Amino acid sequence: MSLPLDRYADDWATRPHAATSRITHARWESILSRFARRSFPRGAEVLKQDDPVEMIYVIRTGLLKEVRVWPDFRATIVGLRYPRAFVGVEAAMLNAPQPESVVTVVPSVLWVIRVGELRQLERNEIFSRELWREFCREIRRQRDHVARLAHLSARDRLEDLLRSYACEMAAVSPGLNGRGVELMLREWELAQLLAITPQYLCRLMHEFEARGQLNRAGTRWVCHAQALNRSEGSTAERI
Helix, strand or coil, rough: CCCCCCCCCHHHHHHCCCCCCCCCCCHHHHHHCCCEEEEEECCEEEECCCCCCEEEEEEECCCCCEECCCHHHEEEEEEEEEECEECEEEEEHHHHCCCCCCEEECCCEEEEHHHHHHHHHHCHHHHHHHHHHHHHHHEEEHHHHHHHHHCCHHHHHHHHHHHHHHHHHHCCCCCCCCEEEEEEHHHHHHHHCCCCCCCHHHHHHHHHHHCCCCCEEEEEEECCHHHHHHCCCCCHHHH
């Protein structure tokens, strides 16, 4: 099937700073609107580790986690994917098996793109630019994650993760009456991402609650981005 996407690229290429601007949400929706959207419940396995990739996905709404299963059958969360992220595209482009399973953390809506259609989309300037930007963002996230594990304390790593989560999700979540962003991850999932024990994480969460950076809303934690951002300067001073 031919994908008539060139008409989206004409005015984009002539705009000032086209190489560095990020396309708007509305334009991104218009590019992907020709593809099917699929809804996944919480806990659905979108891609399975070691399977060949026949479909790639782009997150419209929701949150996904990447889970690596080791030969001893222990599973580790190795990353998160937020709205507008591509899922499975690395394995598809390398013609390699999927390196980890991808599972929904919350009910999510994804665009579905066949690998053959991806080859056609690569010829579209706007799509290719956004694809490579996502690769760069993911490389940067992974590099920052390794650096934090090596240098920051568990307390600072938690604060940094919550700040990043609130920033990523604020655009797609209305929060709770404007008071914060609901934390969709369970505590054991946070503990894995931070490489600490659940018991120590529990102590830190209550410490953050006392500082006004978190509060309980039923069974969920709520992040307060403003309080987290206020402490960012003090974290930098400790580094």
